[in-house]
Amino acid sequence: MGVVELKGIAKHFGDVRAVDGIDLKIEEGEFLVILGPSGCGKTTLMRMIAGLEIPTDGEIKIGGREVTDFPPRLRGIAMVFQSYALYPHLSVFDNIAFPLRSRRGKDKLNKSEIINKVTHTASLLEIQDYLKRRPRQLSGGQRQRVAIARAMVTQPQVLLLDEPLSNLDAKLRASARDELKDFQREFNITTIFVTHDQIEAMGLGDRIVVMSSGRIQQVGTPIEIYKEPSNTFVARFLGSPSMNIVERDDFHYGFRPESFLPKEVIDDVAVHDFEYHVKRVEYLGADRLIYGYLAGHDESTLTLAKLPNNVRVHIEPHQQYIFTVPATDIKYFDPRTGERIHEKSL
Ligand SMILES: Nc1ncnc2c1ncn2[C@@H]1O[C@H](COP(=O)(O)OP(=O)(O)OP(=O)(O)O)[C@@H](O)[C@H]1O
Numbered sequence: 076m077g078v079v080e081l082k083g084i085a086k087h088f089g090d091v092r093a094v095d096g097i098d099l100k101i102e103e104g105e106f107l108v109i110l111g112p113s114g115c116g117k118t119t120l121m122r123m124i125a126g127l128e129i130p131t132d133g134e135i136k137i138g139g140r141e142v143t144d145f146p147p148r149l150r151g152i153a154m155v156f157q158s159y160a161l162y163p164h165l166s167v168f169d170n171i172a173f174p175l176r177s178r179r180g181k182d183k184l185n186k187s188e189i190i191n192k193v194t195h196t197a198s199l200l201e202i203q204d205y206l207k208r209r210p211r212q213l214s215g216g217q218r219q220r221v222a223i224a225r226a227m228v229t230q231p232q233v234l235l236l237d238e239p240l241s242n243l244d245a246k247l248r249a250s251a252r253d254e255l256k257d258f259q260r261e262f263n264i265t266t267i268f269v270t271h272d273q274i275e276a277m278g279l280g281d282r283i284v285v286m287s288s289g290r291i292q293q294v295g296t297p298i299e300i301y302k303e304p305s306n307t308f309v310a311r312f313l314g315s316p317s318m319n320i321v322e323r324d325d326f327h328y329g330f331r332p333e334s335f336l337p338k339e340v341i342d343d344v345a346v347h348d349f350e351y352h353v354k355r356v357e358y359l360g361a362d363r364l365i366y367g368y369l370a371g372h373d374e375s376t377l378t379l380a381k382l383p384n385n386v387r388v389h390i391e392p393h394q395q396y397i398f399t400v401p402a403t404d405i406k407y408f409d410p411r412t413g414e415r416i417h418e419k420s421l
């Protein structure tokens with residue numbers, strides 16, 4: 076039903092290659108996250124899946140049917156936009172009923188069918204008590220749920236969400252995220268969710284697609300993307316602070332700040348030791364963040380270490396220490412292309 080297949084999808088606006096050749100299959104019931112920096116083509120890709128934009132090239136299939144030239148209403152999808160605009164002058168009920176009332180011809184619903192569908196969807200999203208309110212009388216999270224209810228009421232095969240949580244504050248965002256995930260699991264609805272927030276992507280996605288400049292950089296589970304980045308773009312884009320990348324003429328290599336620890340706390344057998352000059356130590360509550368540079372490297376090329384609070388080793392600025400990285404946590408990259416390469420000896 077809800078399988079989405081993209082073959083060679085591209086969208087060019089004049090010289091701008093907003094989306095530049097995407098091949099992707101989204102499985103039935105999957106929660107797929109599209110992650111990438113601003114302007115990388117996420118919204119354009121979603122608009123093509125929704126039918127709001129016609130691709131310059133390529134083919135889109137939904138539920139096994141080719142829909143590339145179909146208008147939005149024939150695709151069985153629903154989309155919640157980056158700025159999900161609810162109608163401010165309409166009640167919550169009327170907002171949710173809106174897409175049902177706009178149906179014409181044989182799809183037209185009578186009044187009691189509309190009431191049933193709206194109340195059913197509202198109760199799934201636990202907003203049944205607010206049906207008479209206007210959007211401005213709701214919290215951000217509740218408005219969010221109304222926007223999702225309005226999308227869900229048409230029983231789409233596929234739900235497209237374009238940064239729907241972006242105008243919520245951090246706490247509401249976390250709870251809205253949990254709700255969304257529970258809801259998606261319960262109804263097993265194929266969902267494509269766009270964000271530029273890596274934490275959101277890691278927490279929500281069954282798989283993550285990392286995009287940059289209109290192209291896919293990597294597709295994988297959150298763990299795969301984080302642990303086995305396929306190039307330096309992905310390595311740098313995920314993780315906070317991001318992966319340390321050390322540049323040599325023959326190859327580049329990288330390791331994450333949390334893999335870079337004082338020698339005495341690591342008991343792995345295969346490790347690499349580094350002489351580490353500490354410049355500055357920051358206390359961040361749960362972690363200590365250490366800024367320094369590796370011996371033999373430029374002082375201005377910072378290498379960071381992130382030490383959880385249970386690592387109690389004393390670290391002072393302007394001192395030198397031996398820090399260690401387990402060998403399996405070091406990733407190697409081609410210096411020209413940035414692509415992952417096999418292991419080298421350091
Ligand atoms: N209608 C248009 N005409 C010309 N250029 C466009 C049009 N729509 C988008 N673009 C360009 O295409 C590129 C991708 O835009 P898009 O909105 O898909 O990015 P995005 O990944 O959704 O970014 P954000 O995270 O900021 O929402 C951008 O460079 C944008 O300026």
Ligand SMILES: [Mg+2]
Nearest residue numbers: 117118119157
């Ligand atoms: Mg966008």
